[in-house]
Amino acid sequence: MPGNVLALGAVSLVTDVSSEMVTAVLPLYLTLSLGLSMLQFGALDGLSSGVTPLVRLAGGQVADRWRRKPVAGAGYALSALCKLGLLAAGGSVPALGAVIAADRTGKGLRTAPRDALISLSAPPDALGYVFGVHRAMDTCGALLGPLAAFAVLSATGGAYDAVFVTSFCVAVLGVLLLVLYVREPRDPTGPRLPASLRATARLLRLAPFRRVCLAAALLGLVTIGDAFVYLLLQRRAGLDAAAFPLLPVGSSAAYLLLAGPAGRLADRLGRTPVFLAGHAALAAAGLVLLGPGWLVPVLLLHGAFYAATDGVLMAAAGPMLPAHLRASGLALLQTGQAVARTLSSVLFGALWTVWGGGQALAVMTGALAVCALAVVPVLRSAASLPAGEGAP
Numbered sequence: 001m002p003g004n005v006l007a008l009g010a011v012s013l014v015t016d017v018s019s020e021m022v023t024a025v026l027p028l029y030l031t032l033s034l035g036l037s038m039l040q041f042g043a044l045d046g047l048s049s050g051v052t053p054l055v056r057l058a059g060g061q062v063a064d065r066w067r068r069k070p071v072a073g074a075g076y077a078l079s080a081l082c083k084l085g086l087l088a089a090g091g092s093v094p095a096l097g098a099v100i101a102a103d104r105t106g107k108g109l110r111t112a113p114r115d116a117l118i119s120l121s122a123p124p125d126a127l128g129y130v131f132g133v134h135r136a137m138d139t140c141g142a143l144l145g146p147l148a149a150f151a152v153l154s155a156t157g158g159a160y161d162a163v164f165v166t167s168f169c170v171a172v173l174g175v176l177l178l179v180l181y182v183r184e185p186r187d188p189t190g191p192r193l194p195a196s197l198r199a200t201a202r203l204l205r206l207a208p209f210r211r212v213c214l215a216a217a218l219l220g221l222v223t224i225g226d227a228f229v230y231l232l233l234q235r236r237a238g239l240d241a242a243a244f245p246l247l248p249v250g251s252s253a254a255y256l257l258l259a260g261p262a263g264r265l266a267d268r269l270g271r272t273p274v275f276l277a278g279h280a281a282l283a284a285a286g287l288v289l290l291g292p293g294w295l296v297p298v299l300l301l302h303g304a305f306y307a308a309t310d311g312v313l314m315a316a317a318g319p320m321l322p323a324h325l326r327a328s329g330l331a332l333l334q335t336g337q338a339v340a341r342t343l344s345s346v347l348f349g350a351l352w353t354v355w356g357g358g359q360a361l362a363v364m365t366g367a368l369a370v371c372a373l374a375v376v377p378v379l380r381s382a383a384s385l386p387a388g389e390g391a392p
Contacts, residue, residue, distance in 0.1 A: 132263020254303025
């Protein structure tokens with residue numbers, strides 16, 4: 001395992017402790033403490049994933065033109081500052097939206113450069129496993145974050161501001177780890193070639209990459225947001241509000257255990273079948289939630305969805321892209337997926353407001369199953385084409 005990947009994994013682990021502390025309490029903080037409606041919450045939840053697309057493209061461009069480590073570091077630092085911004089926003093919806101947008105800007109800046117660093121730090125035939133290990137370390141932080149939030153809330157009598165301050169301190173540690181231990185790898189192609197928006201757009205001429213982008217965007221459009229899964233599960237199970245931050249722990253534990261094996265399986269059997277199996281797991285979680293509403297199976301299936309899709313998608317797309325445009329290309333892929341998931345969150349919030357949570361879940365689960373079947377031939381054809389086909 002390359003040392004650079006382990007260092008990036010440590011950065012992601014610490015940063016995810018910070019971010020998941022906030023993510024775990026934010027739905028209840030917004031809907032119960034501040035009294036936002038489900039439509040308002042859906043809009044903010046959509047904003048949390050939708051503000052990143054253009055920033056991801058910009059981050060990929062700057063990283064490919066300059067260096068990837070400083071761009072990723074700037075993104076981590078901005079997200080750290082936004083933890084304190086939640087305190088300053090108070091109950092103002094516009095101010096909360098601005099802080100969430102800034103936090104997602106930080107995530108957008110760092111994600112593509114970070115994944116490009118990982119992709120360039122390991123051989124192509126091991127990328128599934130390498131990304132799996134990184135995502136497992138990342139998810140270890142996601143597992144610890146809600147537990148830390150629960151501990152802080154319990155110790156402070158439900159003080160959300162204490163969670164935000166603690167989260168900021170942990171995020172600063174992640175930035176320091178990046179500065180001290182992550183190294184910028186050399187491009188295998190030698191001198192860096194100029195990157196531009198036009199060059200990034202021309203990556204869509206690569207037939208395999210274009211088809212992967214289309215499939216990821218279509219599936220993102222019918223992906224149920226994490227916050228809605230946890231809100232539905234909390235209501236079905238009748239859990240106390242204080243226990244709500246613990247729900248992501250189950251998903252994170254499954255993700256942590258399955259990310260590495262899923263990556264190895266993708267390297268051996270193919271990344272397309274594993275990626276599709278992950279979406280089948282999410283659809284199955286929706287069915288269980290619609291039916292008996294069992295807590296543990298839903299969380300396990302939800303974690304399996306991320307284990308089989310997140311790192312596997314990056315491992316599949318990375319080798320399709322030239323090294324000097326790796327960050328830009330991955331940003332383009334992530335942008336399409338993020339835009340689709342933004343629309344999905346807003347749509348789900350609107351459906352919940354009009355029809356109720358159960359009916360909204362039924363519609364989205366059915367749509368996910370249909371779309372997963374529809375992209376099977378698209379992804380199979382992408383996997384069968386040479387990586388350079390359609391290159392400009």
